[in-house]
Amino acid sequence: MDPIKSNLLSPVALAFALGVVARVIKSEFSLPRDVYAALSVFLLFSLGLKGGVELGHADLSVVAWPAVVTLALGCLTPLSAYAVLRGLGRFSVSDAAGIAAHYGSVSAVTSIAAVTFARGMNAEPEGFMPTLLTLLESPGIHIALAIGALKTAKPGQSVKSVLHEVLTGRSMVLLVGGLIVGLLMGEQHWAGIEGFFDTRGAIFKGALTLFLLEMGVVAGSRLSDLKRVGPFLLGFGVLMPVVHGLAGAWLGTLAGLSVGGATVLAAMAASASYIAAPPAVRMTLPEANPTYYLTASLVITFPFNLLVGIPLYFEAARWLHGAGGA
Amino acid sequence: MDPIKSNLLSPVALAFALGVVARVIKSEFSLPRDVYAALSVFLLFSLGLKGGVELGHADLSVVAWPAVVTLALGCLTPLSAYAVLRGLGRFSVSDAAGIAAHYGSVSAVTSIAAVTFARGMNAEPEGFMPTLLTLLESPGIHIALAIGALKTAKPGQSVKSVLHEVLTGRSMVLLVGGLIVGLLMGEQHWAGIEGFFDTRGAIFKGALTLFLLEMGVVAGSRLSDLKRVGPFLLGFGVLMPVVHGLAGAWLGTLAGLSVGGATVLAAMAASASYIAAPPAVRMTLPEANPTYYLTASLVITFPFNLLVGIPLYFEAARWLHGAGGA
Amino acid sequence: MDPIKSNLLSPVALAFALGVVARVIKSEFSLPRDVYAALSVFLLFSLGLKGGVELGHADLSVVAWPAVVTLALGCLTPLSAYAVLRGLGRFSVSDAAGIAAHYGSVSAVTSIAAVTFARGMNAEPEGFMPTLLTLLESPGIHIALAIGALKTAKPGQSVKSVLHEVLTGRSMVLLVGGLIVGLLMGEQHWAGIEGFFDTRGAIFKGALTLFLLEMGVVAGSRLSDLKRVGPFLLGFGVLMPVVHGLAGAWLGTLAGLSVGGATVLAAMAASASYIAAPPAVRMTLPEANPTYYLTASLVITFPFNLLVGIPLYFEAARWLHGAGGA
Amino acid sequence: MMLERLKLVTLVAEPVLEERLTSKLLELGATGFTVTDSRGQGSRGIRASTVPGEGVRIEVVVSADVAAVILQHVKDEYFPSYAVIAWVAEVEVVRGDKYV
Amino acid sequence: MMLERLKLVTLVAEPVLEERLTSKLLELGATGFTVTDSRGQGSRGIRASTVPGEGVRIEVVVSADVAAVILQHVKDEYFPSYAVIAWVAEVEVVRGDKYV
Amino acid sequence: MMLERLKLVTLVAEPVLEERLTSKLLELGATGFTVTDSRGQGSRGIRASTVPGEGVRIEVVVSADVAAVILQHVKDEYFPSYAVIAWVAEVEVVRGDKYV
Ligand SMILES: Nc1ncnc2c1ncn2[C@@H]1O[C@H](COP(=O)(O)O)[C@@H](O)[C@H]1O
Ligand SMILES: Nc1ncnc2c1ncn2[C@@H]1O[C@H](COP(=O)(O)O)[C@@H](O)[C@H]1O
Ligand SMILES: Nc1ncnc2c1ncn2[C@@H]1O[C@H](COP(=O)(O)O)[C@@H](O)[C@H]1O
Numbered sequence A, B, C: 001m002d003p004i005k006s007n008l009l010s011p012v013a014l015a016f017a018l019g020v021v022a023r024v025i026k027s028e029f030s031l032p033r034d035v036y037a038a039l040s041v042f043l044l045f046s047l048g049l050k051g052g053v054e055l056g057h058a059d060l061s062v063v064a065w066p067a068v069v070t071l072a073l074g075c076l077t078p079l080s081a082y083a084v085l086r087g088l089g090r091f092s093v094s095d096a097a098g099i100a101a102h103y104g105s106v107s108a109v110t111s112i113a114a115v116t117f118a119r120g121m122n123a124e125p126e127g128f129m130p131t132l133l134t135l136l137e138s139p140g141i142h143i144a145l146a147i148g149a150l151k152t153a154k155p156g157q158s159v160k161s162v163l164h165e166v167l168t169g170r171s172m173v174l175l176v177g178g179l180i181v182g183l184l185m186g187e188q189h190w191a192g193i194e195g196f197f198d199t200r201g202a203i204f205k206g207a208l209t210l211f212l213l214e215m216g217v218v219a220g221s222r223l224s225d226l227k228r229v230g231p232f233l234l235g236f237g238v239l240m241p242v243v244h245g246l247a248g249a250w251l252g253t254l255a256g257l258s259v260g261g262a263t264v265l266a267a268m269a270a271s272a273s274y275i276a277a278p279p280a281v282r283m284t285l286p287e288a289n290p291t292y293y294l295t296a297s298l299v300i301t302f303p304f305n306l307l308v309g310i311p312l313y314f315e316a317a318r319w320l321h322g323a324g325g326a
Numbered sequence D, E, F: 001m002m003l004e005r006l007k008l009v010t011l012v013a014e015p016v017l018e019e020r021l022t023s024k025l026l027e028l029g030a031t032g033f034t035v036t037d038s039r040g041q042g043s044r045g046i047r048a049s050t051v052p053g054e055g056v057r058i059e060v061v062v063s064a065d066v067a068a069v070i071l072q073h074v075k076d077e078y079f080p081s082y083a084v085i086a087w088v089a090e091v092e093v094v095r096g097d098k099y100v
């Protein structure tokens, strides 16, 4: 089956679609808030643990270049998003900075979906991808918020407290903490819990499926906001990820990542945060309209990447690797 | 071990009993609301997914007759329940219709317990039983509510909005949605998540055990209501399921179901809904006393089927198949 | 690797540390209340079930002596704790009795951690340890509360109602209930759910890891209370467990327990309750300062046992067994 | 500061009624509402939900006129058959003109 | 519409007290109560529950007399050693005769 | 019994503001606060959180002066850009001297 079709028929994509449909037919179905939170804790912590175990095997010299390009993406993507939104989209400073903070950061679930997809295509990504994920999460938010804070008179909250908020946020604690725990505990201890936390296992994939079912419900309940954001943001939510994704695939390939690794880095660059960024932006840039950034990241870009973007970045990575000699 | 005894010592039966006992000794133990909800989401979605995967293998001609008799049961059981409650029990129109809506619908957990039981008896039910479950869920509710609405002057809420409520309720979304997702995704994707969602696996059975522990607590906390419902409803809650169950076993056998399949269809016909029906009845027939229908379905019929009914229907199905030539 | 170091690098110890660190850096991360409760239900019920299954195999004569010494520990530990706190520590009657109730009872999670640790050291504990756990849980609470009630004029609540509260508390229902369910259901039914509830399995260990992550957060959020409790209680929280632990290891060895079993009994004796005891003490001895008993049991003794105590008791048990002839 | 004198109507009702009640409140003139989950016990003891006593607590800040209409509606439509309680308090509201 | 003037007593207390308080309220003359879960912070800072600040918020609609008895009871029995706060407001209640 | 006349200020706000608001309340003179989780709908319809309508309901018992300061602060700092509602009621408080 071709990548796109196979991806559209994956449990995660179908579960997401089911969640959206449930909301469209006005079903009262939704996962309890706390269960949704628990699933995300499990997914992020598993990702961190597994990443830490793998990092223990990794050669530092192999990680160095990918880390550099990841940080570069973390600086470039918020700037490009801001420039496009302000220059072409004529958004206010606050709105442009608020949206840019989301596209400069990363959606962990998109990255997980990309890992699963790449594996399904027999292109196992490098084990240290979760490390890159943690590197990519916060710089973009800070850069975009800094622009917003510098250019608007009255910031909602001190930059320092928001910086703290982002660096100690749930996903950071679980990813970075999981990485360190995974690194420290070593293979033998990992063997005892691998059956539960393994990101290749059925429990992880099942939890991801349920999580996406609820994400579909959440996205579906904001579907009507699509009308409020205007055509520019609709186009931005699809084209900006493609640009960032191709940049990610290219830089990842340059940095020596495999096809799978480049696909995942591309998906991370292309993705927009919907966990860490929204509260940070809400507190720092109160004038930025939440409908814009939440709709763009959650209702447009997330499903686009999940359904179409990831296979696209995979093809790009494959092509780039082919052009590079393989 | 004989079927009834083995059934009484199954984890699900014992967990249910433990829950009841916990409440009887006035323990404060109970599962958090959201966790109970999450377990039911998991159970229903697993059932749907697995059913969808199996439906992909099924021959339409094999499903047709069972589907027809299932729909017939969906129409007959609310009518027979209404007639008995009104004619013999002298219940008011609202009360009779309210209770009939519960007995015309189906308890998914009873059906799951029947599947597990039949498997334990080496009588694997047909893979498309979840499809029949979805067919049986709503007709009974609508028929009984229609009777109630026609016969009482002032309906609590428009029939249309309640119809919508039932058809988009949680169990419908998860069962029908799961079926479609299971059908679409195909074997290969299923293999990746089977270890989590498989209705034969330990996770499913473990979740079912915990769910029944809490159902025991819920039933136990309504135990005192047994005194309020009167002797007629006590008898009704035991005998009506037996009648519906035997009808189910007979029609199922006629329609070509195996012993296992006929057992499960019987259990479904015999069971009374306690998830979809109560809110629908509460909103449409406010004069119907909730103590009647909740006690009958949850405190009498559910445990009766779980502990005694299912093995009985199994024996009946076996006998009917034997009489039919095997 | 030596026991202590291996223990410090176990997932449970590291997860606990991560939780503490998260709180120290003022992260907002924490597991939802209901999920934390659900994890503890799962852990306690698994422990009970497995214990019940094992008890079915056990020879009553083998269980008898360990049961006797366990009850002895249940009576002695609250008395020794009370005597030390009152005599040396100069605590008020209420405070001394309140803290003693915690040290006379037991922390199920400490006992689970000890079982996991002993197994990792190839010293499989006896299967009936959960039975001993249930014997040890309540006597200590009642003895200490009785002292408090006798010596203070105005008890907060009738002793009878608190006795009921403790005996029907969540951990009692799940442990004793699980034991009975496990005993009754037998091997064949157990085989169907073992993959979920097995205390040796990855799911159990994974759930334990997540539980300890949150326990770390809870302990971390009370870290500042360390300053309020004074140096005596700090010393008490470390030395009292060692005394009780060594007594447990010695009595356990005398009673015929293996090295693993003696380690677990020692850990149970050394541990302080933080689930059953706090509400019981709060209701009966309102004048007892909760900061004292919660800080001592949760912030001092629990981590001490988890990180250092358990390996220590294990060494002691090994030494006692060696001295005893092996 | 300018505060507007308005009414705070609090309804505690069976969860099954939440959606119906809140849409009706808006229809009757409320500009918004706030809901919290509750549990409780009452004198009539209709054990309406699977877990007896579960409820939703709906608060709505409205003008005195709208308050009267809401209470009348609740009394007529819900008191006869549902477990509902309703009370009204005087409150002063910041930027109260938004809520009338 | 006929509204009855009654008192709404609100108690915020440690979760461990919920059952004891609510049965006492009924004993003292209340016909029902509504409970919601809360978190908070106070001046005495008794860190009574494992997670500091957790509480239950109990509301009870009663006559002025019963309100006085409840407040006196809470003051005598709970203020000395427990983290409890209690306040009373005037409310008007639909079918208020049910609650006295 | 001696009851003190005080003000009960209730704020319903976006969850993201909880910590900031509660620390500010203490700073402005409140001695404590009680928070419950809520959901709701309002006239401005700022769909601020991922799940629209989620909120925190903060109650604070304070003197009339502190109440005025709190309301002014909320009006100036939060009304322009955030989904917030604030109301005040008269209450009588047991041992009210603790809260001023
Ligand atoms: N006197 C009361 N004070 C506060 N809440 C009450 C009172 N009576 C009833 N309630 C609430 O209203 C719900 C229904 O009460 P009832 O219709 O009297 O059975 C209960 O579950 C309580 O949450
Ligand atoms: N001024 C206040 N306003 C509102 N709630 C309060 C106030 N003071 C205390 N509380 C609540 O009462 C609980 C106990 O407070 P305290 O006994 O003063 O430590 C707190 O956790 C809060 O939920
Ligand atoms: N009239 C009202 N009565 C009660 N709560 C309200 C009202 N209007 C708004 N709210 C609450 O305040 C939040 C924000 O409202 P708004 O800023 O008007 O969109 C809503 O989510 C509700 O929880």
Ligand code: NA
Pocket: A077, A102, A103, A104, A105, A106, A107, A244, A268, A269, A270, A271, A272, A273
């Ligand atoms: Na990005």
Ligand code: NA
Pocket: B077, B102, B103, B104, B105, B106, B107, B244, B268, B269, B270, B271, B272, B273
């Ligand atoms: Na039925």
Ligand code: NA
Pocket: C077, C102, C103, C104, C105, C106, C107, C244, C268, C269, C270, C271, C272, C273
């Ligand atoms: Na102990």
